[in-house]
Amino acid sequence: MRVAVAAAGVLIALAGCTTGTSxxxxxxxxxxxxxxxxxxxxxxxxxxxxxxxLVDSGVHVSPEDLVPLVYVPDRKGSFQPELKxxxxxxxxxxxxxxxxxxxxxxxxxxxxxxxxxxxxxxxxWPQWHYxxxxxxxxxxxxxxxxxxxxxxxxxxxxxxxxxxxxxxYWAVVAxxxxxxxxxxxxxxxxxxxxxSESLIPASAMAxxxxxxxxxxxxxxxxxxxxxxxxxxxxxxxxxxxxxxQALRIEANHVGALNNFSxxxxxxxxIASAGTQIAIARGLVPAGSPLDPVITATAEAIEAAPxxxxxxxxxxxxxxxxxxxxxxxxxxx
Amino acid sequence: MVxxxxxxxxxxxxxxxxxxxxxxxxxxVGTQVYLQASDRHANIAIVDAALLRSDVQQQLxxxxxxxxxxxxxxxxLPDRDLARLAEEIESMPAGGTSLxxxxxxxxxxxxxxxxxxxxxxxxxx
Numbered sequence: 001m002r003v004a005v006a007a008a009g010v011l012i013a014l015a016g017c018t019t020g021t022s023x024x025x026x027x028x029x030x031x032x033x034x035x036x037x038x039x040x041x042x043x044x045x046x047x048x049x050x051x052x053x054l055v056d057s058g059v060h061v062s063p064e065d066l067v068p069l070v071y072v073p074d075r076k077g078s079f080q081p082e083l084k085x086x087x088x089x090x091x092x093x094x095x096x097x098x099x100x101x102x103x104x105x106x107x108x109x110x111x112x113x114x115x116x117x118x119x120x121x122x123x124x125w126p127q128w129h130y131x132x133x134x135x136x137x138x139x140x141x142x143x144x145x146x147x148x149x150x151x152x153x154x155x156x157x158x159x160x161x162x163x164x165x166x167x168x169y170w171a172v173v174a175x176x177x178x179x180x181x182x183x184x185x186x187x188x189x190x191x192x193x194x195x196s197e198s199l200i201p202a203s204a205m206a207x208x209x210x211x212x213x214x215x216x217x218x219x220x221x222x223x224x225x226x227x228x229x230x231x232x233x234x235x236x237x238x239x240x241x242x243x244x245q246a247l248r249i250e251a252n253h254v255g256a257l258n259n260f261s262x263x264x265x266x267x268x269x270i271a272s273a274g275t276q277i278a279i280a281r282g283l284v285p286a287g288s289p290l291d292p293v294i295t296a297t298a299e300a301i302e303a304a305p306x307x308x309x310x311x312x313x314x315x316x317x318x319x320x321x322x323x324x325x326x327x328x329x330x331x332x
Numbered sequence: 333m334v335x336x337x338x339x340x341x342x343x344x345x346x347x348x349x350x351x352x353x354x355x356x357x358x359x360x361v362g363t364q365v366y367l368q369a370s371d372r373h374a375n376i377a378i379v380d381a382a383l384l385r386s387d388v389q390q391q392l393x394x395x396x397x398x399x400x401x402x403x404x405x406x407x408x409l410p411d412r413d414l415a416r417l418a419e420e421i422e423s424m425p426a427g428g429t430s431l432x433x434x435x436x437x438x439x440x441x442x443x444x445x446x447x448x449x450x451x452x453x454x455x456x457x
Binding site: 081099124162165193194195229231293300 | 365
């Protein structure tokens with residue numbers, strides 16, 4: 001790895017193409033000096049880099065513990081999905097940053113070390129490398145990384161951003177459940193939550209969604225995700241409340257319409273279920289991936305005896321609660 | 333030419349016949365299924381990030397594909413193709429020394445554009 005890193009320095013200087021970096025972060029230099037360092041054996045930069053961010057977020061783990069989870073000997077490296085899966089095994093949420101330098105700086109400013117993928121060599125002969133960015137200095141145009149066998153590796157903006165761009169600006173932070181990343185975008189955050197459903201403990205998942213809803217109370221997908229989680233946990237009234245919240249934000253949210261309808265149907269609220277699914281059916285174009293499931297829900301409801309809402313829970317599921325702020329009704 | 337075309341169809345069949353996330357009969361839509369099916373913007377962002385990689389751009393332009401044009405075409409893909417493209421790209425390996433990832437991304441991008449009639453690399457011109 002050391003040889004590769006040294007070689008990369010020379011070769012990148014020779015390469016001299018791609019775009020000149022016009023990245024000008026404002027503010028002071030940042031260096032997260034408490035982030036641990038694990039010297040990386042040849043090819044095992046994945047486990048070491050992952051251990052670095054996990055330990056920093058309070059997990060007791062060593063690179064050796066992670067090797068069987070993320071290292072693929074045949075390829076002498078680690079895959080990104082495996083790094084994310086391993087983080088979840090330790091109850092950490094792998095949040096993939098918006099692919100741009102500003103997101104990296106925002107995380108460092110907030111004290112979060114960032115695991116990055118770099119291509120240290122050429123486009124046509126890539127040398128993939130995982131490292132952890134722990135600081136930057138806008139005046140000197142430099143970053144500080146835990147990388148390979150170097151605890152405090154200095155890289156210029158110019159060479160770092162080229163190697164990072166070569167890897168699609170892939171970067172991830174390991175979040176504690178309930179922590180919102182500094183650079184967070186709601187769509188990325190909710191996608192992270194959805195990916196982690198049933199892979200992390202339900203209580204951790206509830207924290208993730210609660211924090212998401214507090215950060216973005218007007219995000220329909222976030223309310224939808226919280227509703228689905230509540231329903232999977234058997235908290236049907238909380239689920240219904242969240243589905244209604246999602247539909248207040250976005251009346252045409254097809255997922256919420258379908259799932260709310262399905263919930264009402266299984267609880268014997270046939271009339272209300274029929275109303276919801278009819279709206280969904282009118283919204284989904286034929287050929288949409290969601291069409292089969294919505295049609296299945298609609299057909300199940302149509303096949304049932306058409307009655308008034310009769311289930312014991314119907315009143316609670318359909319009730320409108322004008323005064324209670326939705327944030328307070330989260331599933332526990 | 334005919335053989336090339338046949339092989340392409342064969343690969344397309346294999347590609348499209350597997351790995352499709354079908355909700356089946358289950359009447360509740362999982363959050364992830366919904367997001368993947370509907371989140372067009374996120375999918376475009378994923379594909380765009382892959383197309384912005386310098387190694388991918390190099391490969392594409394070596395093949396005579398205009399990258400800017402490819403990005404625009406990707407943005408115009410139907411939801412379903414776009415979702416599959418993004419999903420495939422996200423599952424690409426990128427650790428260790430491997431040309432597979434780049435070749436894989438380039439291949440999938442071209443295949444999708446080809447199948448949807450946007451370009452015709454495989455058929456020659």
